[in-house]
Amino acid sequence: MTVRDVRIYPDPVLKRRAAGVATIDGAARSLATDLVDTMRANERCVGLAANQIGELRRCIVVDVTGHAKARSCAGLIVLFDPVVVRSSGSAVAREGCLSIPEFTANVRRAADVTVRGLTPDGSAREIAADAFEARALLHEIDHLDGILFLDRVTSVATDVFPRKRG
Numbered sequence: 001m002t003v004r005d006v007r008i009y010p011d012p013v014l015k016r017r018a019a020g021v022a023t024i025d026g027a028a029r030s031l032a033t034d035l036v037d038t039m040r041a042n043e044r045c046v047g048l049a050a051n052q053i054g055e056l057r058r059c060i061v062v063d064v065t066g067h068a069k070a071r072s073c074a075g076l077i078v079l080f081d082p083v084v085v086r087s088s089g090s091a092v093a094r095e096g097c098l099s100i101p102e103f104t105a106n107v108r109r110a111a112d113v114t115v116r117g118l119t120p121d122g123s124a125r126e127i128a129a130d131a132f133e134a135r136a137l138l139h140e141i142d143h144l145d146g147i148l149f150l151d152r153v154t155s156v157a158t159d160v161f162p163r164k165r166g
């Protein structure tokens, strides 16, 4: 089990585009394992992208199991080279990010999505998700393109909030 350090904004790796994985080799599988371990080690973390541990390879993990805001729930999702193949609807909801610990923000995203990618065993997986799970998938795929949730905020004046200290 390897819990990696999470890169914090404005670390430049967070603004870079990750490269496609294409072949799922041992290095790719170990990257996915580290992402899952790092997600699990951070309480309330529901997703992580490879950029956030300093790796510019297209891999995301998402798990919204047990989250109050979740409707669809596919359990643990580990995807390489994820792409959004269908999206519809629109919703605004609050988001946070381990890489931006100081703020949360209201972000508009598609409400329903279908995402396709490769699993650690190299097979194709397609996931239809809505609500919180759809949002988590879109947030993580954005990371792979160097896009942070703050980049999607309509108004910094009204839609960004300092995170309350626990």
Ligand SMILES: [Zn+2]
Pocket: 096, 097, 098, 099, 139, 143
């Ligand atoms: Zn994030």
